[in-house]
Amino acid sequence: MDAFFVSVEELFDPSLKGKPVVVGGKHDERGVVSAASYAARKFGVHSAMPLRTAYQKCPQAIFVPGHPERYKEYSGRVYEILQRFSPRVEMASIDEAYLDMTGTERLLGSPLQAAHKLHQEVKAATNLNCSIGIASSRLVAKISSDQAKPNGVLYILPGLEASFLAPLAVAKIPGVGKVMNQKLQEIGIRRIGDLAAMEERDLERRFGKWGLALAGKAHGEDAGGWFDSEIGERSDPKSISHEHTFGEDTRDPVRLEATLTHLSEKVARRLREHGFRTRTVQLKLRYSDFTTITRAQTLPEPTQLDIDLAEASRKLFHDHWNSRQTVRLLGVHISGFTADETQGNLLDGGRSERWRNALEAADKLRDKFGESAVGLGSGMRGHYRERVQENPAALPGKAPQKPA
DNA sequence: TCTGGGGTCCTAGGACCC
DNA sequence: TCTGGGGTCCTAGGACCC
Numbered sequence: 220m221d222a223f224f225v226s227v228e229e230l231f232d233p234s235l236k237g238k239p240v241v242v243g244g245k246h247d248e249r250g251v252v253s254a255a256s257y258a259a260r261k262f263g264v265h266s267a268m269p270l271r272t273a274y275q276k277c278p279q280a281i282f283v284p285g286h287p288e289r290y291k292e293y294s295g296r297v298y299e300i301l302q303r304f305s306p307r308v309e310m311a312s313i314d315e316a317y318l319d320m321t322g323t324e325r326l327l328g329s330p331l332q333a334a335h336k337l338h339q340e341v342k343a344a345t346n347l348n349c350s351i352g353i354a355s356s357r358l359v360a361k362i363s364s365d366q367a368k369p370n371g372v373l374y375i376l377p378g379l380e381a382s383f384l385a386p387l388a389v390a391k392i393p394g395v396g397k398v399m400n401q402k403l404q405e406i407g408i409r410r411i412g413d414l415a416a417m418e419e420r421d422l423e424r425r426f427g428k429w430g431l432a433l434a435g436k437a438h439g440e441d442a443g444g445w446f447d448s449e450i451g452e453r454s455d456p457k458s459i460s461h462e463h464t465f466g467e468d469t470r471d472p473v474r475l476e477a478t479l480t481h482l483s484e485k486v487a488r489r490l491r492e493h494g495f496r497t498r499t500v501q502l503k504l505r506y507s508d509f510t511t512i513t514r515a516q517t518l519p520e521p522t523q524l525d526i527d528l529a530e531a532s533r534k535l536f537h538d539h540w541n542s543r544q545t546v547r548l549l550g551v552h553i554s555g556f557t558a559d560e561t562q563g564n565l566l567d568g569g570r571s572e573r574w575r576n577a578l579e580a581a582d583k584l585r586d587k588f589g590e591s592a593v594g595l596g597s598g599m600r601g602h603y604r605e606r607v608q609e610n611p612a613a614l615p616g617k618a619p620q621k622p623a
Numbered sequence: 624t625c626t627g628g629g630g631t632c633c634t635a636g637g638a639c640c641c
Numbered sequence: 642t643c644t645g646g647g648g649t650c651c652t653a654g655g656a657c658c659c
Contacts, residue, residue, distance in 0.1 A: 243627080250627050253659090266659080272624040312630095312659045396657050428633080462628060499651080509626070515652055550628090555651095630658080640648080 246274035380439030385412030462550030496521035503550030
């Protein structure tokens with residue numbers, strides 16, 4: 220999808236059309252640009268740029284907060300259309316998808332005809348622009364869709380992959396970021412053609428496994444990296460995390476603990492929705508000077524309970540926090556999942572069973588009344604404190620949400 | 624300029640086992 | 642007294658993607 224978040228915002232507020240728009244938050248907030256309109260990009264604003272920097276480059280830009288629900292909604296509508304074109308569809312992200320068009324020719328015509336039809340149907344159903352790349356590999360399809368932007372269709376004929384790629388900058392290859400790009404520049408490799416001319420063995424010697432994959436990519440092959448699996452196979456998540464950057468750095472232990480509790484609850488809830496248990500809990504701690512540490516603990520038994528994750532993350536925090544330093548960010552990350560065999564654990568005197576029942580009820584309340592309707596005690600304490608700081612009217616006595 | 628949040632994959636070292 | 646080789650699991654950090 221082209222400038223997806225900005226385009227969705229324009230659907231809801233047509234007056235934004237053609238103007239410099241920045242999605243991601245207010246101009247003076249901590250945060251980065253999620254998406255910038257083409258008009259804003261002319262001023263040098265691009266995604267991942269700090270909002271405050273974007274404001275300096277383009278003070279007349281309109282800054283809007285993101286609306287993730289809207290983007291998910293429109294992503295879903297696009298997905299429905301894609302499914303009509305191929306049974307093998309894979310959403311690579313909220314605004315990108317791959318379709319395996321093998322065997323669709325009799326129904327949809329040539330790849331180019333199918334792509335044009337798809338392009339029109341997406342526009343008709345959503346009023347959003349997209350770009351489509353067609354090629355014999357995922358890698359080349361992705362790069363050609365980038366080259367087709369905005370609002371274009373580009374077909375790389377079989378056999379012409381390498382010559383299409385050759386003049387492009389190596390940074391166009393997905394997986395070649397700032398660091399790899401710099402390393403390649405240092406040995407005189409600027410364009411994909413330079414890379415294709417290198418000896419495979421030489422690249423492997425210099426960059427290991429990645430170098431080998433890179434050699435293949437220079438010729439347009441998917442081999443190695445993320446493109447290996449079949450299009451459309453859904454895989455289970457390998458990790459779940461939530462993190463929070465404070466509006467202002469803090470060393471208030473109550474606030475820090477409450478944040479950890481809250482993050483643990485969010486993580487645990489999603490874990491239960493997947494029907495998993497987890498064994499490894501990781502704390503992420505970023506200080507004001509941006510130094511960041513992660514500290515992990517593997518539990519003796521897998522769990523799916525808020526309280527277990529909250530306890531583990533608080534322990535990690537207290538064991539490793541240098542309390543002379545103020546904290547910018549906290550995060551809770553879990554990994555090492557196993558399926559939840561919903562047998563009640565009788566070894567702990569029914570503790571797990573009681574918690575499971577309580578959490579099931581809590582999840583239902585959250586569905587009905589919103590995420591902040593219920594929480595563990597220590598999280599609520601901090602929750603109110605935070606709301607009181609930001610809005611004195613939100614004192615517990617006047618709490619607007621009855622379920623709380 | 625002052626740096627979000629949610630992910631995946633890779634590397635490297637150490638503990639531990641046979 | 643000096644020190645193999647293969648494997649798994651765990652931890653920490655980092656590159657990269659959207």
